[in-house]
Amino acid sequence: MLELTLQALFSGLLAGGYYATVAVGLALVFGTMRVINLAHGELVLLAAYIAYAGESRYGLNPVLCIPFALVVVCASAAIVYALLARIEQDREMNSLILTFGLGVILTNLILMTWAADIHSTTNAWMLDSVVLADTLFAMRSEVVFFVAGLALMAAVHLWLSRSWQGRAVRALSSNRNAAKLMGVDPSRTEVLSFLVAGALSTFAGIAIYTGKTIYPALGHVMTVKAFIITVLAGMGSIPGVLIGAIMIGVIESFTVTYAAASLQELAGMVLFLVVLFVAPSGLFGGKKALPR
Amino acid sequence: MIRRLTGLAATAAVALAIGVGAAQAKDFVLGEQSPLSGNLARVGQGMHEGISVAIDMANKQYAGKHSFKLETIDDETSPAKAVAAVEKLAGMGVVALTGGYGSNIIGPASEAANKAGLVYITSGGVTPELTERGHKTFFRINNTDGYATAMIGLLEEMKAKKVSVVYLNKEATSNLAKSVQRALAGKGVTVGMHEFDGATNDFKPLVNKVKLQDRPDVVAMVGYENDYVGILRAAKVLKPDVKAMVGVWSLATSQMAKEFPDLMENVYGTSMLPYPVEFTAPEAQEFAKTYKTLFGKEPDYLGQFGYVQTKLLIQAILRADAAGTGIADELRKTDEPTLIGRVTFNEKGDNPNFSHRMGQHQKGKVVLVWPADAANGKAVFPGVPW
Numbered sequence A: 001m002l003e004l005t006l007q008a009l010f011s012g013l014l015a016g017g018y019y020a021t022v023a024v025g026l027a028l029v030f031g032t033m034r035v036i037n038l039a040h041g042e043l044v045l046l047a048a049y050i051a052y053a054g055e056s057r058y059g060l061n062p063v064l065c066i067p068f069a070l071v072v073v074c075a076s077a078a079i080v081y082a083l084l085a086r087i088e089q090d091r092e093m094n095s096l097i098l099t100f101g102l103g104v105i106l107t108n109l110i111l112m113t114w115a116a117d118i119h120s121t122t123n124a125w126m127l128d129s130v131v132l133a134d135t136l137f138a139m140r141s142e143v144v145f146f147v148a149g150l151a152l153m154a155a156v157h158l159w160l161s162r163s164w165q166g167r168a169v170r171a172l173s174s175n176r177n178a179a180k181l182m183g184v185d186p187s188r189t190e191v192l193s194f195l196v197a198g199a200l201s202t203f204a205g206i207a208i209y210t211g212k213t214i215y216p217a218l219g220h221v222m223t224v225k226a227f228i229i230t231v232l233a234g235m236g237s238i239p240g241v242l243i244g245a246i247m248i249g250v251i252e253s254f255t256v257t258y259a260a261a262s263l264q265e266l267a268g269m270v271l272f273l274v275v276l277f278v279a280p281s282g283l284f285g286g287k288k289a290l291p292r
Numbered sequence B: 001m002i003r004r005l006t007g008l009a010a011t012a013a014v015a016l017a018i019g020v021g022a023a024q025a026k027d028f029v030l031g032e033q034s035p036l037s038g039n040l041a042r043v044g045q046g047m048h049e050g051i052s053v054a055i056d057m058a059n060k061q062y063a064g065k066h067s068f069k070l071e072t073i074d075d076e077t078s079p080a081k082a083v084a085a086v087e088k089l090a091g092m093g094v095v096a097l098t099g100g101y102g103s104n105i106i107g108p109a110s111e112a113a114n115k116a117g118l119v120y121i122t123s124g125g126v127t128p129e130l131t132e133r134g135h136k137t138f139f140r141i142n143n144t145d146g147y148a149t150a151m152i153g154l155l156e157e158m159k160a161k162k163v164s165v166v167y168l169n170k171e172a173t174s175n176l177a178k179s180v181q182r183a184l185a186g187k188g189v190t191v192g193m194h195e196f197d198g199a200t201n202d203f204k205p206l207v208n209k210v211k212l213q214d215r216p217d218v219v220a221m222v223g224y225e226n227d228y229v230g231i232l233r234a235a236k237v238l239k240p241d242v243k244a245m246v247g248v249w250s251l252a253t254s255q256m257a258k259e260f261p262d263l264m265e266n267v268y269g270t271s272m273l274p275y276p277v278e279f280t281a282p283e284a285q286e287f288a289k290t291y292k293t294l295f296g297k298e299p300d301y302l303g304q305f306g307y308v309q310t311k312l313l314i315q316a317i318l319r320a321d322a323a324g325t326g327i328a329d330e331l332r333k334t335d336e337p338t339l340i341g342r343v344t345f346n347e348k349g350d351n352p353n354f355s356h357r358m359g360q361h362q363k364g365k366v367v368l369v370w371p372a373d374a375a376n377g378k379a380v381f382p383g384v385p386w
Helices: A001-034 A038-056 A062-085 A091-114 A138-164 A164-174 A176-181 A186-211 A220-232 A238-260 A263-277 B002-024 B041-061 B079-091 B103-115 B143-156 B171-186 B206-213 B225-238 B254-259 B282-295 B301-323 B328-330
Strands: A130-134 A135-140 B026-034 B065-072 B094-098 B120-123 B138-140 B160-168 B189-194 B217-223 B244-246 B266-270 B334-336 B340-342 B357-364 B365-370
Touching: A001 A038, A001 A138, A001 A164, A001 A186, A001 A220, A001 A238, A001 B206, A038 A062, A038 A186, A038 A220, A038 B189, A038 B217, A062 B225, A091 A220, A091 B334, A130 A138, A130 B282, A135 A138, A138 A164, A138 A186, A138 A238, A164 A176, A164 A186, A176 A186, A220 A238, A220 A263, A220 B138, A220 B301, B026 B041, B026 B079, B026 B301, B041 B065, B041 B094, B041 B282, B041 B301, B041 B340, B065 B079, B065 B138, B079 B103, B094 B301, B103 B138, B120 B301, B143 B171, B143 B217, B143 B225, B143 B244, B143 B266, B143 B357, B143 B365, B160 B206, B171 B189, B171 B217, B171 B301, B171 B334, B189 B206, B206 B225, B225 B244, B244 B266, B254 B365, B282 B301, B301 B328, B301 B334, B328 B334
Parallel strands: B026 B065, B026 B094, B094 B120, B120 B138, B160 B189, B160 B217, B217 B244
Antiparallel strands: A130 A135, B266 B357, B334 B340, B357 B365
């Protein structure tokens, strides 16, 4: 019983780490621009497929594919931003339609380029098992990317709270007009947040490729999960994303262990609704983060 | 005079022959609705390739007499879009439909085909409900029973006393899992049932439950490719003390052998063909050759099923055209040895002869191990990928 519980907790923690790495880029853009980038999961997937291409064609370690994936995904994120910036009216609604369409285009481009087969890394080091205290089991890639993900999120949090650019992002998120009066260039700040989100998506994509299987329809699944976590966290809150993602990961894992695996999505959604019922602005969505 | 009459007769004979030939030669347009994008894109593409091979081979076989054209619409793994695709194909004047994947998609799509009076033949939906609707236009060459028979047969041969069935909560997978459970329980085998959702991407908690609570001899997996990879990956990390990992469709394939060599060793799955493919019959060799020419790879079971269903449909179309009867009536008369064994159709449109075979991944190959008369090698038992 104890073994089952500990493994459920450990697996939930690692799953939460994955969810957080996928969601943090979406949360950043959502916090800055009030735009739900429905192509976010596809950008993560694009990075994963670039890692697959690098590994399968050139025998590269997936981690070594990060620089190339970074360029492609950040360029794609910049294109998404350039298109979004052209929306002049009803930005929140029109951006949903636009990014959804871009997501469909990206999915189909991935499908045409890499076909519909499922893929995952063949890197033996990544796939090796790690056993802690003879009780907790995981793949090495899960542990490595969990730790690296935590470090990356801490870095993003520090950047947002300590650097001028990061403060500009937060200022824009809190009050756009006041930020402009304080000398913040909204366009520059928004494109910066899109590029940072692109970099985070790249990391998430490599993490997904090394620990899970990838297929063209996965992008949409990741967008939905990232959206749930972003709303659960409270708009734009990085610690909230991490805690929300881990909560979802752990509750899913416990549901599988003590109820039924088929109920895990339901359990995550119930948690989501309960949190929103108790705290409508999300876990860390104080009033400051919400109004423009 | 005689010479003139002979000349006239010869001219008339030639003209008649040409005329008759021209009257008999027909172009047939077949419709295909398959998932070429979305969750089932991989399997839909596999079936589409088999269908394309059948069309290509028929065009060669009947060159100068008839020609066959395929109109394909991607249903995007959506039941609503599948219905729209069938309605559009019906509007385009196709003579019959082949394709479809996923029982929940094939159900409404074949309903639309039935309303349009078009024959719908498939190998992508195995749930029993599909043939219980009483449609006279619905035909399929495989079914749940054929998969269950193979899985149960192998598990019996292994003399498993405890089996954990880990299955996806979709209609076809649930039906198959429950069918296996009933059969095994009836033979005194202890069966643990574990249902999971399609969104599951971490199977460690589930496999850990199986490992610590069920402690089975064999884990039986009923899902699709990414589910198998997830389960096997979790099992490789947790190393449950089992003698075998057994799955069904989409597992004992060349694709899985190539893509996931670290996970597949000793794993079982349903397979009509060994890999590398060994074809001895001339038709099978021609099929493999055409497949390789068109797609640059070895055929797999999906292509094989797509090919067989379309070939049978083409034969029925030609018989119906020659006899002036209906395609459904002619399909019902089918009694043909095919690449997947003998095919006949009962009054419900099901193929009662269908029984699958079990293959095992062994050192990058797929070896047929069940039934004994189809086996081309011996099973490695006990054997797991770790």
